[in-house]
């Protein structure tokens with residue numbers, strides 16, 4: 184049985200999820216008695232492919248074409264389909280990232296495959312893969328099985344372990360896939376990067392602020408703490424709707440679902456829609472002046488106090504600990 | 509301009525989930541249903557396109573009788589026609605998409621809008637599945653859309669940034685929060701919607717590929733420890749994060 188790992192790169196750099204997907208493909212292959220093969224698509228990507236060896240992938244197929252420098256769902260789908268057919272792959276893995284979620288449904292239709300989206304665990308039972316995925320924004324979990332011959336699983340970023348890079352190098356084969364202009368129906372023209380901070384869906388640590396911050400002018404307190412920790416900045420919907428923070432920082436049922444190792448909620452009450460998006464974080468810290476706030480129900484550590492007092496103190500203490508300035 | 513918007517009927521975000529007897533679905537008693545929040549952005553965008561370019565907007569929902577409520581809301585917001593693809597069973601996204609694609613094909617629209625995701629199963633795939641089934645270009649998770657001369661330029665949200673994607677029409681889009689501010693149905697709209705027909709036809713029967721074996725609640729998080737009540741608790745908090753949780 185062959186397992187294809189679509190590994191995501193942008194601008195010639197693998198995303199962290201690429202390593203998580205690689206390692207998971209390797210683990211599945213071991214359990215199912217099969218092979219795992221990496222697929223990397225882009226422009227001048229052949230050189231980076233070998234790094235996946237460190238995460239358990241021995242063979243990487245690179246599709247290199249200047250027209251693929253920017254993501255194109257239609258062209259990328261053609262490529263993954265072609266390779267899956269050539270390799271007779273039965274299981275396809277990708278990250279449940281912006282790209283993976285956009286790409287894999289297309290691939291699935293081409294291969295008549297079912298998709299289990301945004302899985303948080305995969306296990307093998309009697310030779311079958313059973314996937315667990317959160318539904319209702321994490322208020323429940325389902326175990327699913329895909330009954331089509333070809334199966335597609337996308338993996339929630341930050342949940343599967345990439346393991347340590349053992350420094351091995353993968354064998355990279357350059358493969359050609361014939362592409363015509365008509366394959367580029369959807370094509371990215373430009374890519375805009377936001378602030379230098381990590382995105383909430385990828386960050387190990389998130390510092391999130393809510394209405395308790397009183398106004399957009401006070402979010403520097405959140406940002407300063409985030410920067411000491413190399414963390415992402417998150418927000419409740421209340422502050423996004425008020426225009427204090429951009430939409431892409433919103434955490435919750437109608438925002439991003441996040442699973443960092445540490446989530447620090449500051450001046451956030453912990454409404455059910457907010458909890459839905461972040462309660463799978465490994466550790467949760469709550470800072471809120473109301474000891475009855477529901478956020479304390481899910482927090483591992485809480486301080487019942489004023490964010491304007493606690494946040495600067497916390498930033499300072501962590502600076503000392505981490506030896507910054 | 510011919511516009512189709514696919515909308516879903518889902519449990520309210522306030523819903524406290526309990527698992528039903530079958531161990532595979534949620535207990536639907538006492539659950540309040542709403543128009544899927546992302547689909548509201550989709551409807552709003554379609555209405556704005558219609559206001560700008562003329563034409564009409566058709567809303568389609570696949571499901572049981574209850575979905576009529578959601579179609580009525582779409583009518584009240586201002587869509588011109590509402591179609592219920594009747595299906596009283598549960599099916600996976602692939603089977604939903606196949607039936608929607610079949611119905612949409614006959615309508616030959618220029619633009620097909622979806623929400624980015626249903627907030628029940630959080631699948632985030634029906635829109636793109638339909639696009640591929642109809643061999644159309646698509647842009648998902650759209651936060652900004654401009655249409656000129658049969659071409660669309662869409663801004664889509666990705667991790668830590670945006671992509672600008674260009675496609676020619678007909679094309680499929682899925683709406684993300686931030687795309688617009690959905691209107692509230694006017695009283696007149698609500699009254700008018702009551703007398704507009706909801707066209708009903710059976711959904712194409714398609715078998716599912718993804719099977720739910722079991723549903724359960726995630727392990728409950730037990731409330732942790734209150735470390736203190738003012739800044740004097742900060743050193744202890746940092747010690748716990750560093751030494752106990754080992755996360756900083």
Ligand SMILES: Cc1cc2nc3c(=O)[nH]c(=O)nc-3n(C[C@H](O)[C@H](O)[C@H](O)COP(=O)(O)OP(=O)(O)OC[C@H]3O[C@@H](n4cnc5c(N)ncnc54)[C@H](O)[C@@H]3O)c2cc1C
Pocket residue numbers: 392393394395396418419420421422433434435436437438439449450451452453454455456457460470471472473476488489490491521545
């Ligand atoms: C359809 C729908 C979808 C939704 N989706 C989301 C979503 O995705 N994400 C989301 O977050 N919300 C969502 N909501 C909104 C949600 O219900 C809450 O309204 C929102 O999360 C509240 O944000 P908040 O905690 O910042 O504000 P509030 O609830 O007002 O809480 C502010 C908190 O700050 C505390 N506070 C005040 N001053 C201080 C101080 N000086 N120091 C310390 N603490 C202080 C208060 O005690 C309070 O607990 C959704 C709602 C609906 C209806």
Ligand SMILES: Nc1ncnc2c1ncn2[C@@H]1O[C@H](COP(=O)(O)O)[C@@H](O)[C@H]1O
Pocket residue numbers: 514515516517544546547550568569570571601604608621622623624625626627629630631632633634635
């Ligand atoms: N039963 C349905 N009827 C009509 N549209 C649907 C249905 N299910 C999903 N959709 C559309 O597909 C989008 C994505 O849904 P999903 O892939 O289920 O998360 C939703 O926002 C709707 O626009």
